[in-house]
Amino acid sequence: MADMVKFTIDGKEVEAPAGELLVDAAKRIGINIPVFCSHPKLDPLGACRMCLVEVEGRRGRQLVTSCTTPVSEGLVVYYDSERARAARAGTLELLLINHPLDCPICDKGGECPLQDQAMEHGNGESHFVEEKHHKNKRYPISDWIMLDQERCVVCWRCIRYLDEWEDKPQLGLYHRGGETVIDIAPGHPLDAKTSGNIVEMCPVGALTSRVSRFSYRPWELSHTDSLCTHCALGCNVRVDTRLNQVKRLLARENPAVNDQWLCDKGRFAFGYMQHESRLTQPLLRKNGTLQPASWEEALDAVTAKLVEASKQPQRVAAIGSAKVSNEANYLLQKFFRQYVHSNNIDFRHGSDIATAGRGIPSIAEFEKADLFVLFGVDMAENIPVLDLFLKRAVNRRHAKVLLINSRRVEDSRYGTLLQPAPGEEVLLLNGLSAALLKDEAIAKRAGRLSGYKAWLADMVSEPTAKLNLSESDFGGAVAMLRRAQRPLFLYGEAVAGGKSGAANVTALTNLALLLGAVDRVGYLPYDANAQGARDMGVLPDRLPGQIVLSDASAVSRLQRQWGGTVPAEPGLTYLGMLQAAAQGELDFLYVMGSDPAAEGMSEALQKVGFLVVSDLFLTETAKLADVVLPAADYVESDGTFTNLERRVQRAPKAVRAPGRAAPDWLILTHLAQRWPVVEEIKDPKRKKRGHGRTPNIWSYASPQDVLQEIARVVPMYAGLTWDALGDAGQQWPAEALPLRPRLQSVTLPTLSRRSFTHWLIAERVLYDAGQLFATTEQGHNLIMAPAVHINSHDLATASLAVGQEIQVTSPHGSVRLPLLVDENVSPGTLFVPLGLAGAPAEQLLDGQYGPVPARIEAVA
Amino acid sequence: MSGLKELVESTQQLAQAMKITLKAAIEPPLTVESPVEPIAVYPRFRGRHELRRYENGMERCIGCALCEAACPTGAIHVEAAENTEEERHSPGERYAKVYEVNLLRCILCRDCVRACPTEAIILGRNYALANYHRQDFILTKEDLLNPPEPNVIIRVKE
């Protein structure tokens, strides 16, 4: 606890920690000193002079800026004195000399601090009658943001945010005096991934959103406290709506999650919600084409087929989604387990990913860790707001970063990058472990595992030579690890999936174990509810609560809750289902909020006996379906999502769903109520069978009812209610899912390039061509054009030219793509982002997780 | 006696009444054949809304929705959009893409007129507001920009 000091404001005695800024101390006792440049999240600057107060100094009463003055013992402050008031009114008058006062057409008008302060502290009239300076009024500084230089009050907030948080000083001040303007470097629009935050921070209407431009006035909006569901962080947002239309999203402060930030995708890419291509009515395949149908017809058709198919439950499967709510996912698996008796339940990036199922230790850890080990993680592209916290840790706390990635990513500038070739990650991690074991203290900790040690030493003699790494990089990495007091190990989907996933994660866990930090290994998933889908049991071998099928007592508890029996055999994984489909072994597949066909799986899906899809859009998968059910988006129904730090957060309904679209929980409830067993149970003449023999009837009237049941069934969610979640959500403790940490020997994954020349790496980028992003028109320019990225060295060897169309071939497919030189890609690898137009990467992967072997050749 | 008195009195009353009737019968009628004939209104009469233009034909309205905010009955609905070089409606950056007045709600209070920063919306002198269908009481931007010439005579100060 800092020392407390006493001082007075307008005669009132105030106690505050020494060194606190006057403006903050005053705020706590209810004196709101007006500010423009001062901002709680930015370093004090004192640029605007709006916050002037008088203090008693050695040379009498002086005017000082309260946003840069720390409080001290005995300080005497006058806020409401005549001179201080006049000074503030004078500052305002000066600020307004050149201000255009075009409030009626300004998007900030109505919530503008300049307006408010001019009303509260201004003189009401100006001495200045001269013509105002004219500057650039309509100046797009990026695809998202419009700058009006005339309205700017030169508070530097935007400049400081980009500098202090984004670490990308892309805005600057030019010229002097009344001519001063904010500008970008010529020809370099802002490309910071969280640039939208400056729109919210700008105290005037100088920076406005181009997405929402002129589409609302602040006073006519309704507000709903909700979430962003574009990535797994689950940033808190306020959804502003008017007449049943989402007009904008603003960051909602939650110190435990997103602080007060949003990334540009979260803030601006909401166009999909009201896009005209949304499904508004059920579609039923009649005579080979999808035709509009009533809900009755559609649901009857699904039930009829499913009842028939359920006679062979192993030929029935369901795909859940990490993009939809806990409630929907819970009901999906419950329906298929309880009524259909199938464990063929999974989601994309579900059981095919190796993870302990606990996400990351906590977001707050970013404020404490002194070493970040980023294994196959591209935070800037995948979780930009979390990336802000990483940058902050590096720039403010001098935390270290060790990256293990075959590709150079944006965060590589913050630390040491080790670039193992695909398939050699385990060798590298084991090499690091072996090097650490040379340290006595560490070896002592691992002492009893001499077998492991011997095995390790044997396996990784001379890792640097094998891996083609520089000794100094490797040695530096070892030193970093050895020195770390509080390391945080993070791995991403790029390394946790596929053939080498399990080995990669085990090798990383071993490394963490040696440093006594096994509970500090975290997994960064891509999608908003990846954690929740796991917790809800949308896995072929796990029940709700991630309970293994062999846990007899848990299974019987679940059966008592649900009634009926839960199938005992593990089901098919996501990839397993698609393989089964390709073999013609699936009679029925229910796909909720997922699009496997867009990932090159359409051939397999065509062989499914009966395909049901519930989604927002007529996706590639939906086009193949026999029944398409129009689903409601998360803003159109209450629901909860669990983010990557296991925080369960609520997303309430903000607008009505378009047309006759319905939320997934309701669709599933209707399906369950049509199930024949329900008729049987309702029959009064039914013979009373033993307790729990038949499944209970579903009677959910709202998503809250479902949540109530989840709180009963899922141990980690015990006691959660909609109200208890509140605005900040609740995190379930990682210990609720205990680890069994022990060093495990890992066999090197046997990846072979065979006759291929390169490894193809495919990872997600922020601005992809998926429906959730591409439906926001303003973002179209930001979507990467499909191309294959290649190192200039490889380009030279292959004697190909930039921009040339080439044929990329993998064992799974072949596509034509233009060449793009990208020095971030290491020699011997090709990089194709996931989710681009035409899905080139997906065609080459064919549902597999990367990396896959590939080769390039000129198109004849 | 009393019978005679009554007779005289009633005859007198009848004559008096007939005098008024006969007088009115020969006087020209007071009724105005609205809307065929013009009606006389005072200069500050508040009638149907109109959206005005500048002399060069540009719309004055900038879609700021201040009128909407000022309206005590929620009679106005504005949706704004941005002018482009190809499609310019008003001088500045912004114009009203949708502008509607719901005459069933409007109480002709003139608050919208007072709120307007560009003197775009005014209450004209058209009093003929009756209609046959509810939806016809919603004035669209088209209706407001092209108001029918009101059939009125403006009273001059006496």
Ligand code: SF4
């Ligand atoms: S920035 Fe504020 S004061 Fe300036 S025009 Fe916009 S609303 Fe008005």
Ligand code: SF4
């Ligand atoms: S653009 Fe806004 S945030 Fe940036 S300096 Fe000007 S007023 Fe401040």
Ligand code: SF4
């Ligand atoms: S006259 Fe009054 S009630 Fe009618 S639209 Fe204007 S503000 Fe609303």
Ligand code: SF4
């Ligand atoms: S009529 Fe006037 S107040 Fe109403 S939107 Fe147009 S400019 Fe604004």
Ligand code: FES
């Ligand atoms: S707020 Fe203190 S100088 Fe700007």
